[in-house]
């Protein structure tokens with residue numbers, strides 16, 4: 372069986388290679404499905420991301436969502452991140468990640484999270500860059516948002532290479548696939564069911 376590290380390395384290589392060719396067309400295929408899904412799922416506070424070169428470029432979609440929604444993006448702090456409002460200017464930080472300026476505003480409720488992935492395993496768990504930042508951030512949330520993984524080239528394994536702490540998707544979108552997690556079928560009651568007692 373392939374290990375998590377081997378799978379991560381294989382996926383990163385595939386995504387980086389893919390980012391050099393066909394990127395516009397593949398990104399467009401993902402964005403079309405993502406925009407349709409966002410019309411169905413309720414929620415106005417959306418965690419987005421500012422894309423790295425090998426990630427789906429969602430910035431055009433973010434521009435169209437901005438007038439009617441509250442858009443948040445990660446802001447790295449040590450081994451995790453907090454979220455800040457998406458606003459200009461943005462600056463290149465650690466790992467070449469773009470971020471807006473810091474802010475003291477605290478956002479306790481996120482309805483929807485659009486999450487870039489390096490790979491996805493058979494339990495729809497996220498394999499990322501190996502720093503555990505998304506995992507730590509999600510485990511700090513009291514209410515779990517609807518989680519949508521996006522990826523510009525399929526890198527999926529049916530094996531369960533992920534760990535219990537890895538973020539799990541409700542939806543996984545690639546240029547050729549739209550996968551909904553089994554058991555996810557009610558868009559209306561997610562808020563109550565997804566909050567845990569502290």
Ligand SMILES: Nc1nc2c(c(=O)[nH]1)N(C=O)[C@@H](CNc1ccc(C(=O)N[C@@H](CCC(=O)O)C(=O)O)cc1)CN2
Pocket residue numbers: 420421422423426445446447452465466467468487499500502503504505
């Ligand atoms: N767009 C985006 N923003 C994000 C993440 C992400 O995956 N994508 N993160 C997800 O957690 C957090 C940042 N964590 C990251 C950790 C490692 C790498 C990464 O690419 N590491 C490369 C080296 C890149 C470089 O130094 O230029 C590597 O480890 O090979 C990127 C983001 C928060 N913001």
Ligand SMILES: Nc1ncnc2c1ncn2[C@@H]1O[C@H](COP(=O)(O)OP(=O)(O)OP(=O)(O)O)[C@@H](O)[C@H]1O
Pocket residue numbers: 497498499500501502503504505506507510534536537538
């Ligand atoms: N909730 C958590 N609390 C503490 N440590 C964690 C948590 N989640 C993950 N970690 C640690 O973070 C490290 C990296 O985790 P992992 O390999 O799952 O990263 P990843 O999900 O691929 O990366 P990323 O989320 O940054 O893209 C591991 O050592 C793991 O134990």
